[in-house]
Amino acid sequence: MVRLEDIVKRRSQSESVFELQVPSFAVHPGQMVAVIGESGCGKSTLLDMIALVMEPTEVARFEISTGNTGGVCDVAALWARGDEGALSALRRDFFGYVLQTGGLLPFLSVRQNICLPGRIKGHPILPGRVGTLAKRLGVAGCLDRMPESLSIGQRQRVAIVRALAHQPRLVLADEPTAAVDKARARAIMDDMQRLAEDESVAVVVVTHDVDLIMDRVEVAYTFDTIEVSEQLTRSTCRLVKEHSP
């Protein structure tokens, strides 16, 4: 569904250069994929590229299959063309996002936040579906409140509902449990996993918490970071697990 081959992203920060190399990365429909690593290893850079908000420096292949018909979208070509509109359209049509602290819009109510992706996609979410999803994640009572009045755990759950409500094909979750304690993190992760399975949505979770994620995912990637020179740090993405449990 998402396939990356031989992608390099080079970022320079004052004197030093950070280089991320991704020889091969793939997400298949319905799959849950983990991207694990310490901070600074490049996992966020990888997520940005998958999320279509960061342009790779070098790319051999970057494709997203759009829908069941087998149509394939050449993201590399879109970046080359600078077709910002098409990238935005891909984002709203195929992706859902769960950010570290939810990424909810503070000026919209919980319900408006959940419905927004569907509305801008041109495919409004039925009120019943919002209710059902909210109930399953235990936030049904919060629907008409503003995000700022929710606890962080509630916000994360609402963010998961928002990421799934408009039926995306892939949910990108960036450290979705970073701000909550272990027990709550486990519960949130359980909810997300269950929901993704039910909705048959692929999920890419970026986290530094190996314990939390390893037994839930079919595929996991991590990074090998080496300091090539004083200026250059190179990090290479590597597959660590495939089809276990």
Add this chain to the structure above:
Amino acid sequence: MTRPANPLKYIPSLAASHLRHEWILTFCLVIALAAVIAPLLVLLGLKYGTIQTLRERLVEDPVFREIRPSQTREFSPQWFEELSVWPGVGFYTPTILPLSSVISVVHGGSNSAELIDLIPTAAGDPLLLENGGVVPADGEVVLSAEAARRCGVQSGEDIISRVTRSRGGRMDFVEERLRVVSVLSPRAGSLARVYAPLPFVLDVEGYKEGYAAPSRGWAGETPQPYPSFDGAILLLPHPMLPIARSGLVINTGFGRITDVSAERVKELLGFSPPHGFGAYDLLAPGTPVTMTNLRAIDQKLRGQTRVLLPYVRGVTIESGGKSLSPIGLSLTSEQAQLLGVPETPWGGYTGNSPEDGRLVHTLWPEGETSADEMHVRASGIAELQFDLRVIGTTSFGRPVVPIELMGILRTASQRAISFNQKTQRFEMARGGYRGFRLYAESIDDVPQLYYKLKAEGIEVIAEVEAIERIRVLDQGLTRLFWLIALLGLFGGTAVLVSSLYAAVERRRRDLGVLRLLGFSRLHVFFFPIAQGLMVAILGLLAGFGGYAALAWVINHAFATELAPGEAFCVIPSQYIPVFCFVTLVLAGLASLVAGWRATCIDPAEAIREQ
């Protein structure tokens, strides 16, 4: 499965939600804008209101629209026709000579007469209509306040107007009963004046000049043109003694009497005097010879056999492209017999013009035409065209016409005369008028009419200065307004630019989330623009509210200075949409910077939070 996505249409509602969420900041921004807009509106209202009030006070009084000549001179009817199509002319009427326009007004029983100026008026006269009067019809007059006071009359009463003239040392007068239909308010002028329809005024003028006004039963000369001559030939069977000769012209208006040769007589009258006759030329150098002069000579020669024939020199007519010098000759059969020439079919010269169309009869040289009628033209003050009826032939070699016709053609070279085809008579054409009363359509038309008349060499008086003064004040205030408006413009724009820019900076993360959710750069570009316009609309509403309150206070504070319907602070309705439009355009421009800033936000920032 999905409708075409159009995320752009959600931008305004998202922007509105954002403003509502941060309502305190929004409120402050709106107040800041209103604090710029309301004083500008009040300033605009004051400028417009005061100028309008000053103008209306001028506009109300027709005196400020009046343009009047400062000199008496002649204005032809054609000139008035041209004047009537000038742009900006609201009303005009010709006027007559000031001296001819004084009449005596007698009221009811009292015998005392007041001498009052008679002024012509016509339908639409603003001086009358805007000072509580109506335009009088024939037989009616309108009096100025002073005239009504002097005569002691009120509207609805009758006055007797007496027009006097002196003719030949005798005083004549006519009286006409006129109804006073209204009395003007004192604002119309402090002089005693009687306003009457132009035809009546012209009849008064004509009567004073000695003419009759048949329609009113006023006696006098008919307005028919009088014949005038260059001199007269006196033919006597026996020459006069020199002493009788020199006595003859005394007190007759003639200046000289001279012998005249037979050739000269033939040239003037078409025939030579019979042998043995004395022929004399009576001359009045510098003045035209008229009936009166001829009668005086005739009286002195009473009892003697004589023929006195007036003549005209130098009058030519044009017929069929040829210039002819006709002979003017009117002879009775006795005169013809005495002189041995054929008599003229139109009879002798009596002082009255031959009747029944015989004035335009002619005898044509033998063999020169077979037509019954000859169309001829004569030049004069106004060109004359008429048909001569050929009723016979003559052996004089030149056409022969009644001397009266020649006399009229001579007069036509000095006064305008026209030929009336219907009555087959000559008529005095009305000469020019001696002035006019002119009102411009609006006070704004006064200066251009004033300068246009001046350019024609007509000295006129108008309240140009009062009008110009207001125009200068208006210009000054407009300049002041623009200066302050410019200042407000900068202030208001700066407030919007900084606030919207700050809002974008403050909400970088939210805008990043919007980008992440699938809004493109272009979509988020409109987010601050929508906010700018919304704030501007709210600011306009608050600004107009503030203006309305302040304007009410100002207008009430000055209520004692103002007439009902006047206001010191008022904005014409057509300015309001312009003002709103300009404000919205400026708000849109001010939010462009913030919009551009919004497009620079990288959605990765939303992910990378903290």
